[in-house]
Amino acid sequence: MGLLLLFNAFNGLIQGAFYALMALGLALILGLNNTINFAQGAFMALAAYFAFTLTPYVGFWGGLIIAPLLAGALGLAIETSLIRRLYNRKDPIYTLLLTFGLAFIMQDMIRTIWGAQGKPLEIPQFLNQPLSSTYFFLTGYRLFVVGVALVGTAALFGVLRFTRIGIRIRAGNSDLETISALGVNIYLLRSANFVIGIVFAGVAGILAAGQLGLNPNMGDALIMPAFVAIVVGGVGSLVGSLLGGLIIGLASGITTAFYPAASEVVIYIIMGVMLVVRPRGLMGQEGLFE
Amino acid sequence: MTNQSALIDRRSILKAGAAAGIAGLLATPEPTWAASEKPIKIGMVDPITSIFAAMGHSEIKGAKFAEEEINKKGGIMSRPLQLIVEDGAGNPGTSIDKAKRLVAREKIDFLMGTVNSASSLALSQFANQHNMLFLCTGGHVDALTGTNCNWNTFRTCSTTWMLTAGDFETLFDKFGKSWYFITTDYAFGHAEQADYEKQLKRHGGTMAGSALAPVGTTDFSSYLIEVKAKKPKVLCLLLAGDDQVNCMKQIAQFGIDKEIAVAGALIELEQLQALPENARYGWWTAEWYWKQPNTPHLADFVKAYRAKYKGEYPSARSWFGYASTYAIKLAVERAKSLETMKVVRGMEGLVLPPEVALQPNAPMYRAADHQLMLSMFPGHVLKGAQYPDLFDVSSIIPGEKLALSPAAAGCKMTYPS
Numbered sequence: 001m002g003l004l005l006l007f008n009a010f011n012g013l014i015q016g017a018f019y020a021l022m023a024l025g026l027a028l029i030l031g032l033n034n035t036i037n038f039a040q041g042a043f044m045a046l047a048a049y050f051a052f053t054l055t056p057y058v059g060f061w062g063g064l065i066i067a068p069l070l071a072g073a074l075g076l077a078i079e080t081s082l083i084r085r086l087y088n089r090k091d092p093i094y095t096l097l098l099t100f101g102l103a104f105i106m107q108d109m110i111r112t113i114w115g116a117q118g119k120p121l122e123i124p125q126f127l128n129q130p131l132s133s134t135y136f137f138l139t140g141y142r143l144f145v146v147g148v149a150l151v152g153t154a155a156l157f158g159v160l161r162f163t164r165i166g167i168r169i170r171a172g173n174s175d176l177e178t179i180s181a182l183g184v185n186i187y188l189l190r191s192a193n194f195v196i197g198i199v200f201a202g203v204a205g206i207l208a209a210g211q212l213g214l215n216p217n218m219g220d221a222l223i224m225p226a227f228v229a230i231v232v233g234g235v236g237s238l239v240g241s242l243l244g245g246l247i248i249g250l251a252s253g254i255t256t257a258f259y260p261a262a263s264e265v266v267i268y269i270i271m272g273v274m275l276v277v278r279p280r281g282l283m284g285q286e287g288l289f290e
Numbered sequence: 291m292t293n294q295s296a297l298i299d300r301r302s303i304l305k306a307g308a309a310a311g312i313a314g315l316l317a318t319p320e321p322t323w324a325a326s327e328k329p330i331k332i333g334m335v336d337p338i339t340s341i342f343a344a345m346g347h348s349e350i351k352g353a354k355f356a357e358e359e360i361n362k363k364g365g366i367m368s369r370p371l372q373l374i375v376e377d378g379a380g381n382p383g384t385s386i387d388k389a390k391r392l393v394a395r396e397k398i399d400f401l402m403g404t405v406n407s408a409s410s411l412a413l414s415q416f417a418n419q420h421n422m423l424f425l426c427t428g429g430h431v432d433a434l435t436g437t438n439c440n441w442n443t444f445r446t447c448s449t450t451w452m453l454t455a456g457d458f459e460t461l462f463d464k465f466g467k468s469w470y471f472i473t474t475d476y477a478f479g480h481a482e483q484a485d486y487e488k489q490l491k492r493h494g495g496t497m498a499g500s501a502l503a504p505v506g507t508t509d510f511s512s513y514l515i516e517v518k519a520k521k522p523k524v525l526c527l528l529l530a531g532d533d534q535v536n537c538m539k540q541i542a543q544f545g546i547d548k549e550i551a552v553a554g555a556l557i558e559l560e561q562l563q564a565l566p567e568n569a570r571y572g573w574w575t576a577e578w579y580w581k582q583p584n585t586p587h588l589a590d591f592v593k594a595y596r597a598k599y600k601g602e603y604p605s606a607r608s609w610f611g612y613a614s615t616y617a618i619k620l621a622v623e624r625a626k627s628l629e630t631m632k633v634v635r636g637m638e639g640l641v642l643p644p645e646v647a648l649q650p651n652a653p654m655y656r657a658a659d660h661q662l663m664l665s666m667f668p669g670h671v672l673k674g675a676q677y678p679d680l681f682d683v684s685s686i687i688p689g690e691k692l693a694l695s696p697a698a699a700g701c702k703m704t705y706p707s
Contacts, residue, residue: 004515004516004519007515008515010561011511011512011515012512015509015511016513027470030558074441107339108339111339111343114343114348115346116338116343116346117344117347117560117563117564118344118535118560118561118563118564118584119563120539120564120566121564121566122566124691125568128543128568129543130543130544130545133545135546136518136546137511137515137542137544139543141611142511143544144703154338166567166665175329208508211539211543212508212535212536212539212565213532213535213564213565214535214537214564215341215344215410215532215535215564216339216340216343217339217340217343217532220506220508221508222508252509253512254513255516256512256513256516257512257516259305260501260503260505260512260516261475261501261502263512264504264506264507265504
C-alpha cells in the first residue's frame with residue numbers, strides 16, 4: 001500500500017504540473033486583461049488541431065512551435081476586435097459571457113472543419129514508452145510534459161521579472177490607471193498579455209492531445225482543472241496558480257489510491273473548502289472580484 | 291469619402307453573397323412528390339455534440355442514407371419520408387427537451403435515436419407518455435428491453451448482456467480467470483460489469499478488482515497503477531466513447547497491453563479510428579462490421595455509403611441508423627397505418643430482409659421484449675492495421691443464441707387496453 005500511495009502521489013504531481021501549465025495562461029489573462037477566459041479550453045483544442053494538420057508537413061516539434069503561435073494570432077484578432085470593447089465595463093461577467101459564447105463557436109468550428117470523429121495526434125516514438133518497468137507510469141512523454149511545464153513557467157517568470165514588458169504587465173496588474181497615466185500603451189500591453197496567455201494554452205493543448213488524442217470537446221475537459229487550480233492557488237497570483245495545479249494533481253492522485261471514483265470530485269471539494277476557509281486562495285490578492 | 295464608398299461596396303458584396311447563398315439553397319432539387327403528399331416524419335434525437343458526438347454523427351449519417359434511399363424508391367406507402375434530427379448531446383434532460391420540441395412543433399410520427407443508455411431510457415419513458423413509438427438506435431442498457439421494457443419501445447442495437455456474452459468464453463479460456471474492471475460510471479457500464487460478473491461467477495473466475503471512472507475521465511494513469519499492482523490476467527475495459535480512447539492510449543503508453551490481456555465488451559470503429567497505431571489492440575465485440583465475406587448486398591451498401599460520405603466506411607452506428615429507419619418503414623407498411631399500436635404490432639416479429647440486415651443471419655425484433663436479435667461479431671483488433679480494416683471478426687454469432695429470454699431479462703410487456 002505504501003508503495004502504491006507513493007506511486008499515486010508522484011503520478012499526481014506529474015498531472016499537477018500539467019494542470020499548472022494550463023492554469024498559468026488562464027491566470028495571466030485573468031490578471032491584466034481582467035477576463036475570465038472561458039474560451040481558454042477552446043484555444044487549447046484549436047491549437048492541438050492546428051498541430052494535427054501541420055504535423056505531416058513540419059513534424060511534431062514544428063507543430064508544437066507553430067500551432068500555438070497560430071492560436072496566438074487568432075487570440076490577438078479576437079482580443080482586439082471583441083474583448084477589448086468590454087474592458088471599460090468593470091463587471092467581469094461581460095467578458096465571461098463573451099468568452100463563454102466564443103468557446104461554443106470555436107468548438108463547433110472545430111467540429112465543422114475537422115469532424116466530430118476523434119483523431120490521434122502522433123507523438124515521436126521514443127517518447128511513447130515507459131522508462132522502466134517498475135516506474136511504468138513515467139513515460140518519456142510525461143516527463144517531457146513536466147519539463148515543458150517547468151521551462152515554460154521559468155521562462156514566464158523570467159519575462160515578468162526581467163523584461164520591460166514583463167515589468168509593465170506586473171505593474172498593470174497592480175494598478176492599470178497609474179501605468180496608463182505614465183504613458184504606457186495599455187491596449188498594446190493587454191493585447192500582448194492576452195497573446196502570451198493563449199500561446200501558453202496552445203502549448204498545453206498540444207501536449208494534452210499527445211496523451212489523450214483530439215476531439216472537439218477536449219477543451220471542456222481541460223479547462224475545469226485549470227480554473228480550479230487558479231481558485232485554489234489564489235486569483236491574481238501566478239505562483240499561486242502553479243501551486244494550485246500541483247496541489248489538485250497531488251490530491252487527485254492520492255485519492256485514487258483509496259477511492260478512484262472520487263478522484264475527479266476531490267479537486268472540486270478542495271476548491272469548495274478553499275472558498276469557505278480562505279476565499280482569496282492560497283496566495284491571492286484580497287478583493288480582486290469585490 | 292473613399293472610406294464610405296468602400297463600405298458600401300463591401301455591403302453590396304455581402305448582399306450579393308447572401309442572395310447567391312439563398313438561391314443555392316432554393317435550388318436543391320425537391321423530391322418529385324405531389325404537393326398533397328404529406329411526409330411521414332421521423333424525429334431523431336442523437337448526440338451531435340458531447341463525448342458521444344462521433345457515434346451520434348455515424349447514426350445520423352446511416353439514417354439519412356436510408357432516408358434518401360427510401361425516398362428514391364417511392365417513400366413509405368407512396369408518401370415521402372422526412373427525417374428531422376435534433377442534438378440530444380448525450381444528456382437525458384436535453385434529449386427530452388428536444389423530443390418535446392419534435393412532438394410539439396414538427397408533429398413527428400415516430401421517435402428514434404440516442405447513442406447512450408441514460409438518454410434512451412429517458413426517451414423510452416417520454417414516448418410512453420406520449421403514446422408514440424420509440425425505436426432506440428444505440429443505447430445498450432439491459433433494462434430498456436428488460437425490466438423497464440415498454441410496449442411502444444423497440445431497440446436495434448444489442449443489450450449489454452449480448453455484448454458481454456459475445457466474447458466472454460473466448461476471453462476466459464484464452465487469458466485466464468482473474469479479471470479487473472475499469473467501468474464507466476453510468477447505466478451502461480454498471481450493466482456491463484454486472485453481466486460480466488455473473489458470467490465470471492458461473493465459470494468459477496475471480497474478480498481481481500474494479501474501479502468506476504466518471505464519464506469524461508481524461509487521466510487514467512492512477513487507475514492503471516492500481517491495475518498493475520493487482521496483476522489480473524484480463525483487464526476488462528467497459529468505457530464509452532472518448533473515455534475508452536483515452537484509457538487505451540494510456541495503457542499503450544505504459545506498456546500494460548504487453549503484460550495483461552486487454553479486452554472488453556464493445557469496440558466501435560469510431561474509437562479505433564481515434565487511436566494511434568500503437569494503441570490499437572485487444573479483444574472485443576463489434577455489433578456489426580463493414581467487412582463480412584459472402585454477406586449478400588453488403589458490398590453494394592458499403593460502396594454507395596462511401597460514395598455519399600467522401601470515402602468514409604460505415605460503422606456499426608451507421609448501420610443502426612440505417613436499419614432503424616428501414617425498420618420503421620417496414621413496420622408501417624406491414625401495419626398499413628401510422629397509428630402507434632398498429633405499427634408496434636407491425637414491428638413485433640418483423641424480420642429485417644437481407645438488403646437491410648446486411649449480415650448472414652436474419653435478425654428479428656422479438657415480439658415479447660422488442661429487442662432486435664442482431665448478430666454479435668467478437669474478434670480482435672489487428673496489430674499494425676490501417677483504416678478502415680482494423681478489426682478481425684472471429685465469428686458471427688446469431689443474436690438469439692446470446693440473448694437472455696425475455697422472461698430472464700425481466701420484461702413483462704403490458705399494453706394499454
